[in-house]
Amino acid sequence: MARPQPRPGVLDIAPYVPGKSKAPGVARVFKLSSNESPLGPSPKAVAAYKAAAARLEEYPDGAVSELRAAIGRAFGLDPERIICGAGSDDLLNLLTHAYLRDGDEVIHTEHGFLMYPIYALGHGGKPVAVREKDLTADVDAILAAVTARTRIVFLANPNNPTGTYVPFSEVKRLHRGLPEHAILVLDAAYAEYVQRNDYESGIELVATSENVVMCRTFSKIHGLAALRLGWLYGPGHIVDALNRVRGPFNVNTPAMKAGVAAIEDAAHVEMSIAHNTRWLSWLTREIGGLGLKVTPSVANFLLIHFPETSGRTAVDADDFLTRRGLILRRVAGYGLPNALRLTVGTEEANRLVVQALKDFLGQAA
Ligand SMILES: *Cc1c(COP(=O)(O)O)cnc(C)c1O
Numbered sequence: 001m002a003r004p005q006p007r008p009g010v011l012d013i014a015p016y017v018p019g020k021s022k023a024p025g026v027a028r029v030f031k032l033s034s035n036e037s038p039l040g041p042s043p044k045a046v047a048a049y050k051a052a053a054a055r056l057e058e059y060p061d062g063a064v065s066e067l068r069a070a071i072g073r074a075f076g077l078d079p080e081r082i083i084c085g086a087g088s089d090d091l092l093n094l095l096t097h098a099y100l101r102d103g104d105e106v107i108h109t110e111h112g113f114l115m116y117p118i119y120a121l122g123h124g125g126k127p128v129a130v131r132e133k134d135l136t137a138d139v140d141a142i143l144a145a146v147t148a149r150t151r152i153v154f155l156a157n158p159n160n161p162t163g164t165y166v167p168f169s170e171v172k173r174l175h176r177g178l179p180e181h182a183i184l185v186l187d188a189a190y191a192e193y194v195q196r197n198d199y200e201s202g203i204e205l206v207a208t209s210e211n212v213v214m215c216r217t218f219s220k221i222h223g224l225a226a227l228r229l230g231w232l233y234g235p236g237h238i239v240d241a242l243n244r245v246r247g248p249f250n251v252n253t254p255a256m257k258a259g260v261a262a263i264e265d266a267a268h269v270e271m272s273i274a275h276n277t278r279w280l281s282w283l284t285r286e287i288g289g290l291g292l293k294v295t296p297s298v299a300n301f302l303l304i305h306f307p308e309t310s311g312r313t314a315v316d317a318d319d320f321l322t323r324r325g326l327i328l329r330r331v332a333g334y335g336l337p338n339a340l341r342l343t344v345g346t347e348e349a350n351r352l353v354v355q356a357l358k359d360f361l362g363q364a365a
Contacts (some may be wrong), residue, residue, distance in 0.1 A: 008102075009121040018113055019329040026325035030349040033329040035160065035190075035301050037223030038346045039272050042265035045224060045258040052254035060253040067251070068262045071231055075203065083239050084251045084259075088215040094121050094242045095152065095213070099183060100125040104151035109137045111162050111334050113187065116154040121231045125151070129316075134304070135295050136164040139207030143177040156187040158194060158204070161299025161331045161341040167198035168205075175205060175212060183238070186214045190299035192221040192269065193276050194337060199298070203233065210235050218255075220300060221272055222262040227255035276300050279344045287342075290361055301343045303336070304328075304357075313363070314340050320360045326353055334337060 019033030068079040085091040095117040096106065096358035106120035110132045117127035123212040125140050130145045132138055137155060146153075155174070159166040166174075175184050186202035202214040213234035217220055229251065232242070262268070284302060293305040307315040318330055326349070342353060 009124050013118050014333075016118060017333065020327055023322045023327060026323065028326060029272065029325045030254065030345055030352065031327050032343040032345050033302075033327045033341070034225070034348060035220060035299070035343045036225055037220065037272055037317060038344065039223065039268075039275055041258065042262050042268035043160070044268075045222070045262040045263050048261040049227070049254045049258040055253070058251045058253070060251060060256065062248045064251045064256055067259045067263075068231075069254045070263050074263050075233075076164075077203070077233055078207065079142045081206075081236055081239050082231055083242050083246070084167070084231045084256070085246065086218045086227070086250050086252075086255075087219060087228040088187065088232075089115060089243070090250055091215050091230055092116070092140050092154075092185070092187070092234045093122075094134035094246055095183065095185060096123040096125060097247050098241045099151055101151070103149060105147060105149045107142060107150060107153040109142070109146055109155070109159065111135060111159065111336060112137075112154060113156045113160055114333060119166065120152070132162075134163040134164075137166050139166065139170050139174045139177075140255045142174060146178060146182065148179075149254045149335045150182045152183050152185060154185045154187060156189065157199075158190045158297070158299045160189065160299065161301070161303060161329065161334050161339075163295055163299045163302050164195065165194060165199055165298050166200075167196075168200040169198065169201075171202060172205060175209065175219055178211070179307055180211060182211060183332055184209075185210045186212065188214055189220055191216065191301050192273055193280075194298045195277055196298055199280045206233050206235070210237070213238055218262060221269060223272070224255070224258055224262060227258055228260045229250075229255045232278070275276070276344050279347070279350050283342065283344060283350055283354070287357060290354075290357055292357065292361075295339075301341050303339050303341055308338060314338050317357070320363075321353070321356050324352070324356050326356055328353075 036357040064084040068082045072079040100123040102124035106125045106126045108116040120127040188201035191201035206212045295303040
């Protein structure tokens with residue numbers, strides 16, 4: 001054809017469809033579809049963001065030094081091994097950009113984050129979806145899928161949209177089984193929420209390996225999704241490669257300033273964790289009590305399963321809840337057509353969801 005064509009793979013991408021945020025005709029809407037923080041960001045982060053408005057004519061600090069130093073202090077890490085990005089999305093994109101050769105395989109799990117195959121295809125890679133066991137990543141299945149062409153293994157831990165996690169002992173076993181030429185990417189976007197003794201985000205493994213990186217985000221616990229801010233901790237040689245291909249000013253000043261204030265406001269983080277812990281278990285119990293199956297989650301959302309009976313399906317429930325201004329996330333695109341994902345909300349939103357589900361099941365009976 002006599003017109004420019006994108007590289008092979010690009011047109012195989014099914015565009016990412018974000019969670020919806022509107023319920024037409026409903027006065028009050030509770031957006032529980034994108035795993036955003038119900039408590040919002042630290043007021044100190046908002047103040048830092050506003051203060052940065054005074055100097056918008058200046059380019060940002062391309063090295064993002066202040067934020068890397070603050071993250072280093074908060075986690076006891078060497079800032080030289082940290083790279084920041086415009087959301088962890090940016091970092092996942094940089095990883096595939098820098099490391100994939102055409103035809104390289106990128107492993108992700110069956111119900112893993114949809115951005116992994118999108119970035120793989122965008123850079124000439126071949127996404128390989130590996131089956132899960134009980135909606136949980138299965139280390140043996142991942143290892144069985146590894147070939148000489150495997151370049152990246154993406155593991156969201158905890159995973160979105162299932163909310164399940166892999167204990168650290170299993171993550172280490174996965175790493176031991178991988179060839180040296182493959183990078184293990186631990187996407188720990190929800191790490192702060194996890195209250196389990198056998199969980200670790202992977203800092204120790206990164207520190208002691210040449211082929212493991214960990215990605216974190218300010219979009220979830222820090223409530224700064226609008227600003228697009230994430231960071232990656234990795235071996236020096238990988239951070240060096242990513243720094244060569246990133247945009248020179250991929251993090252803007254207001255975002256960086258807000259990020260520093262957010263990470264230094266430990267009390268706000270603690271409060272957000274406590275809120276989530278309380279309401280995650282309340283929602284799990286209440287919704288389970290209605291007779292709906294809920295996948296046990298360690299993150300800030302949970303997966304609710306619906307029957308296939310006409311009038312009672314996930315789509316029916318979604319329509320019913322939307323009419324009440326309660327926006328959940330359909331996850332058919334993640335291979336889960338009979339489930340909805342619910343983000344833990346404010347106390348008011350959580351109570352409204354449980355009442356609405358009760359009414360939905362009652363009217364469908
Ligand atoms: C929300 C989320 C992220 C964070 O993405 P940002 O680009 O930082 O907003 C990363 N990974 C997973 C699995 C997520 O659900």
